[in-house]
Amino acid sequence: MGNENSCFSKEDGKTRETMAEATKALQGRISLAHGAGGKSSAELLDLIFSKIELKNTPGGIGIDCAEDSALINLVDGSKTIAFTTDTYTVKPLFFPGADIGWLSVCGTVNDLSVMGAKPVAVSCSLVIEEGFPVQDLEKIIGSMNRASKTAGVPIVCGDTKVMEKGSIDGLIINTAGIGEVADLVRNSGAKVGDTVIVSGPVGDHGIALLSVREGLSFETLLESDAAPLNTLMQSIPLPHAAKDPTRGGLNSALNEIALKSSIPSSHALGRGIEIRIDEDKIPVRKEVKAACAMLGLDPLSVACEGRVVVCTDKPTETLEAMKSHPLGKGAQAIGRVTEKTGKSKAGVFLRTAEGGTRVLRMQDEVIPRIC
Amino acid sequence: MKILIKGTVQGVGFRPHVFSLAKKHSVKGFVRNAGPDVEIIASGSVSEKFLDGLVSLAPPLAKITSVEVDKTAFAHSEDFKNFEIVSSCIIDGNNFRLPVDSRVCDKCLADLSEAKNRRFGYFLTACTDCGPRFSIGEKVPFDRGNTSFSDFSFCPDCEKEFSNPGDRRFFAQTISCRECGPKLELEEKHGARTAGFAERGDEIEKIERTAELLKKGKVGLVKGWGGFHFVMDATSPNVKGFRKQTFRGNKPFAVMAKDLKSVEEFAQPTKHEKKLLESKKRPIVLVEKKENKENALSLQNEKLNEYVSPNLHTVGVMLPYSPLHYLLFELIDFPLVYTSANKPGLPTIVSGAEARELFTAVDSPVDFLLSDNLEIKNRCDDSVVRMQGERPLFLRRGRGNVPGMQKLSFKFEKTVFALGARRDCSISVASKGMLFQGPYIGKADFLEVSQQMRLEFEKYVSWFGKPDVIACDLHPQFESTVLAKELSEKLSVPLIPVQHHCAHSFSPVFHENGFSPQDDFVSIVCDGTGLGSDEVLWGGEVFLRKDGGFERAGHLAQKPYFGDASAREPLKTAASMLFENFGEEKTFEVLQRAYGKEESKFILSCLGSEGSATTSTGRVLDAVSALLGVCTKATFEGEPAMRLESSALGGDSCALEKELELEISKKSGKLILETFPLLDVCVGFENKGISGKDLAASIQRALGLGIGKVAREVIESNGIEKVVLSGGVVFNLAFAKAVEEGTGGSAQVLVCRCPGDAGISAGQAVWAAGLRL
The missing domain is CATH 3.90.650.10 (PurM-like C-terminal domain)
Structure with missing residues (x-):
């Protein structure tokens, strides 16, 4: 009894976590689920953390704690700095209430803030697809500016790259930020x-x-x-x-x-x-x-x-x-x-x-x- | 010689039966409970009449499955001087048997009605032929010490009865009286407690006071054999308010009536229903309400408040089963709402502590608490049955049917524990050739249900031994699946997820009809939704079991489905099923029936995006219900389709026979039944001169015939002789009849006894037990 090809039960003793897990396991590739922020993302992070050996500064909180920001104690012990980074790949770039630019500054400011840190400065890196409309870019930078002013946090450094048409979709922004920690919240x-x-x-x-x-x-x-x-x-x-x-x-x-x-x-x-x-x-x-x-x-x-x-x-x-x-x-x-x-x-x-x-x-x- | 008697032979008065038979036929030796069985050791030889009488004169609750006689055993032992009942012995091997709870017998009723009788007015009057068994049994062998009665030692009078072979209550394990037995406790919300358990307060007074409170329209939380119930006057206008306070939506309440005469004042039970109502098992039976002459569809009757079973043509009714009920009905002349005390989907309350918590809660809907101190060991809700002609179909297996172990018709080695799916979850165990279907626990959405399942699981392990395999549903997010996974890891046993409709197909109906699930058959499964192995939500399926394989042979056409919103708001389901053919404008019009302009626009805009898909039968009926204006919002699961059934009663089901003959096509090797015409015909029906009633009846029939015909093709092209009909939609009798008709008559149609989700765990267990592992 029981057809070997039966799709009605799994006889390997494991149940599927999500509908797509069986396929993922077979192919050994990163799937969209890995970026969704749920269970699979956690698994991806574990994979990465296991491969980085120097995970934190002496006495600091590092990558494997997966907190919103890392904490770095300055050598002379005078201050603790919070440090974080995020990359924004949101689609569509413009949506009701905001756009990718606004989002990229807010997100990093927030990751510092929820650690109890006072954001001090952010950086901004842009990777732009060839052919991207300048008008849209202006709008986006304008939004970044508004966010920076609303938060009172300067954008002090950055980078821009342009990639050939088709090699990325539109625009990606990475922001990194540093903040001063008075009282830590974890x-x-x-x-x-x-x-x-x-x-x-x-x-x-x-x-x-x-x-x-x-x-x-x-x-x-x-x-x-x-x-x-x-x-x-x-x-x-x-x-x-x-x-x-x-x-x-x-x-x-x-x-x-x-x-x-x-x-x-x-x-x-x-x-x-x-x-x-x-x-x-x-x-x-x-x-x-x-x-x-x-x-x-x-x-x-x-x-x-x-x-x-x-x-x-x-x-x-x-x-x-x-x-x-x-x-x-x-x-x-x-x-x-x-x-x-x-x-x-x-x-x-x-x-x-x-x-x-x-x-x-x-x-x-x-x-x-x-x- | 040694005689070993197997079956349900404990807790039924078997030992006293053997004793008196032995005395009559001068047999010397002893009888005892051995494990789950009864063992008789006799010296010398015994007469044929004795052996005969063991079976033919067995007490009414006994169910003997085998009698093994070994003439060589004890052949040379000392001659026994007389015949005795000796202490039970425990046998290794986890063989679990307990009898079902049986309603109080007529002899005990006579005892408690007789003024001079010791047990006059006593609420736990019982004997070997009646009373609670499963609900108070802890383990095997069934002896007082292994039941809740272990807390109560005999008083001298009860002791005398117990030890006297001439007494009716000789060796009866569960007897007690007002001196030595459990006590009633009545507490009122704004009144004084009428004596606690420790005091000897007057039991009859408490019952009289309870009757008084019920007459005033008060709501009680009353302890039964397998759990607590909400109880109130079923004719009282307070039913409406009570319904609201308990968040039940329109979910029907069950009713208890004094006797058949009382039932017939508000309902019209058939001959078979009456027989079942009066049986020892006393289940809740869904009976047709008595027609209101003015407007059959209003389904009202002053003999029953309209909020008891609103908008439905049926009402669930049961007759009294415990002495307490009989005593109450002596004092009142109205039927009672008698429904399980639990929030929808949560386990029934069984402990005094939980009852107290509910009673004393700030927003408690309960006015009084009538409890006792006999511990409920095994939660056991009332069974709920719908008769299909002569066949009882179980919506819920509980008191009177549990444990009710069934012998399976095929050999299997492993012990399987199956945890069910989501709705009406229960745990079933297949072990040592037998199937145990556990009672209702709850809806596997809730932590409380998961916790209860965990406890039940552990209990069943103590009864049956550890599982070799654990089965569950395919859906990864049910609490039952999560628990099954956890337990399989903890116990290091394989986990077998079983597809929902496969489980529906492998219900134990086979064994009752003498054939094995290893044989070839076709199954037709019509239900709401269950996760399919292709990630679509199945619900209208035809499967072919052939040569040991099991494959999906046909199904309803796949339609877009937007998740749980669709189940709750069937007009959304209708819209998503019509959208592809109708286009935006026409679908917008349809939505306007229940939704405002902006909301309709919003729903419409969602229909363009990707949701899930479904082949559900139930959702089609829901959609029809919404389009005909019968029900556009489900306040409990299944409501739209149930109300559709009620609205179709008396309608002409052949009204649009030609127009509604559904097309069957073939795609990827499967037969597909198109359902679009069924919805299409409903749009604008008011202007086509057809009555909603006729349309409802015709659509039900057309859908049933359609899927029956899909099955027919599979049956005829494969030479199949047996068809199993399963899934919750089968409770719709008109639909089920049409399906049977559609199959063409060449194969025998077996309707699954427990076709709804309450039967899933049993099906999972049977499937998993049969797998080659």
């Missing part, structure tokens, strides 16, 4: 009892992009939320943990915090933490909800570019400060950090409106489940 610092707060509605950026790519028409124009968060971060009481949810959305950000905060070295008792969120408290715009429902996406896994999620023991002050800041008007407390209980390996739990609890896992794609 992904791994969440403490039992902390309140989890998000600074505004999630999923705007990803859906705004999709709306252009897929030609969706919304009742009100949905704009990307991309914005520099440095002044917001500086206005709130120092949180225990902070992260800006980008690729992989709120889901990835919370899972990373939960995972890193549960590593034995990062807290005294070694039991680990869990993050428990109330679904009906998470701010999501109704357009984003509708789009996600229609397209089979989970709003919690859709990218943001101008939001921060923090774990803090000063929720009232934090919320007040956020709400008084132009970028934090939609701030909401969404859950708590609790001590790990039970046998589940998962770290983030969502209490649904009907009362059941769902496990929020890092995943590459959402497969429809209602049967």
Whole structure:
């Protein structure tokens, strides 16, 4: 019994993690899933980290900690510098509310800010495709300028390269940034009892992009939320943990915090933490909800570019400060950090409106489940 | 000699039966429980009448599967002086057997109704022929010490009954009385507690007070044998508010009525349904509501509040099964809402602590808590059955049917644990030639369900031994799949993901009909959606099992599908299925039926992008339901199609026979059934002079005939003799009938007994057990 070629069961004892995993494994090639910010991305990072031997500066925080920025202690011990870099390959280049230029400066400023660093300067490298319209380039540089001025962070150095038509698609921007650290905030610092707060509605950026790519028409124009968060971060009481949810959305950000905060070295008792969120408290715009429902996406896994999620023991002050800041008007407390209980390996739990609890896992794609 | 009797022979009064038979025929020796079986050792020879009587006079709850007589054993042993019941012995080998829970018998009912009887008004009156078994059994052998009654020692009177061979309750493991047994506890929200467990408060008073509260329209959380129930007057206007408070949407409540006469005041059960209602198993049976003369479609009746089973032509009803129910119905004259106490999709509450938590919650919808201190060892919801003529189809297997081990018709060596898919999840175990289908746990979306599955898994390991193989669904994101993967790694056993509709096809219907799943057959599976092996969401499938292979031979035409939004809002499903043929403008018009201009524009713009795809039968029926204006928003899973079925009742199903004959084409070696005409005909039907009712009935029939005909081609070209019909849509009787008709009559059609997702884990277990590993 049982046909060798049967597609109805897998007899090798392994189940597929995602729909595409079987194929990936066979071909040994990097797939788009590796860049999506979910599970496969984590695997790609592990591959890279395993091959770099000198991972950090003496006493500093380096590449394998996969924090938002690296930390470097200056030789004379006088200061700690945060250092980060990101490359922007977003398509389309122009989207409601922003463009690649604005995004590239904000993203790097944010990676510094959520470490508790005060961004000091950024660099900018452009790789431009031959034939790219100068008008568009001007617009993009203009956006970079606006972002730099809004954040108050100068663009102090850079590079430009032009590549033959067809060898890249349009434009890619890399930005790197340095900041001064006074008080450090790490992904791994969440403490039992902390309140989890998000600074505004999630999923705007990803859906705004999709709306252009897929030609969706919304009742009100949905704009990307991309914005520099440095002044917001500086206005709130120092949180225990902070992260800006980008690729992989709120889901990835919370899972990373939960995972890193549960590593034995990062807290005294070694039991680990869990993050428990109330679904009906998470701010999501109704357009984003509708789009996600229609397209089979989970709003919690859709990218943001101008939001921060923090774990803090000063929720009232934090919320007040956020709400008084132009970028934090939609701030909401969404859950708590609790001590790990039970046998589940998962770290983030969502209490649904009907009362059941769902496990929020890092995943590459959402497969429809209602049967 | 040694006689070994196997089957369900414990917890049924078998030992006292053997004892009295032995006394009658002067047999010397002893009887005992040995592992799951009953063992008799007798010196000398025994009369044929004794051996005969063991089986022919066996107590009513017993199910004997074999009697092995070994005349050489103990042939030269000392002569026993008399016949005794001796202590049970444990046997290695994890052979699990427990009887099902059976409703209180007439003799016990007489006891509790008789004023002078010791057990007058006692809520746990029981004997060897009735009472809770599976729900209170911890392990085998079935002795008091291995049940929840281990917490309660006999008082002298009960002890006397237990030890007296002449007493009806001789050797009855689960007896008790108000002196020594479990106690009722009644607590009211704004009132005093009516005596706790430790006190001897008057049991009858508590029941009387409960009846009073119910008469006032109050909602109770009441402990049953396998779990807690929400209970209230089913004719009360409070049903509406209660429904809202429990987030049930329009999901129907189950009803308990005093007797058949009471049922017939609001429903019209068939002959077969009546028989099932009155059986020992006392399941919930879906019966047709009594027609309201004015407007059949309004489906209202003052004998039952309209919010009990809204918008449907059926209502799930059961008759009383425990002494407590009978005592209550002596005091009230209305039917009761009697529905499992749990949030939709979550496990039923069984512990006092959980009940207390629900009762004392700030927004609790419950006014009083009636509980007892007999521990529920095994959660066991009520079984829910829909009769298809004479055949019972199970929506849910539970009290009265679980464990109900079935013998499988093929040989297999490994022990398989299967964890089901998502909806109505349960764990099934195939072991030592038998299949165990575990009771409903919950919807595998939730952590609570995963936690419960983990506990059940461990429990079943203690009953059946460790699995050699674990089976699960293909969908990687169900909690059941995640748990299955974790357990397979932990226990270092292979994990077999089984495609959803393959699992539906391999249900145990074979064994009940005497043929093996190794034989050739065709299966027709019609359900909502299940992940296919090509990443499409399947749901209208025809498979061919031939020469040991299993392949997809035909299916409904693939249509675009936009994920879970489509399931909840079937007009979106309709739009996505019509879009390709209709184009933007016409589809926009369709959407305008339920959505505003801007929203329709938005939905339309999404239809152009890439979503998933589906071959689902259920989604087609959902789409039709939305287009006919029957249901455009699902407040519970399956609602649009269920309401379509109700709206089609009495309609002319042959109204558009010619126009709705669906085309079957061949593509990539598979037969494809085009479904577009079924939706097309609905658009603008109001102006075509056809009634919605006739259209609904015709479409159901056309779809059923269509897929039946696809199967027919496969059956005839391969010389197949047996067809299995499975999947949740099969509960739609008109549809199922049409499918059978479409198959042409050359092959025997077997309808899966548990065609919905409640039967998935059993199918996974059967499939995996049969694989060459």
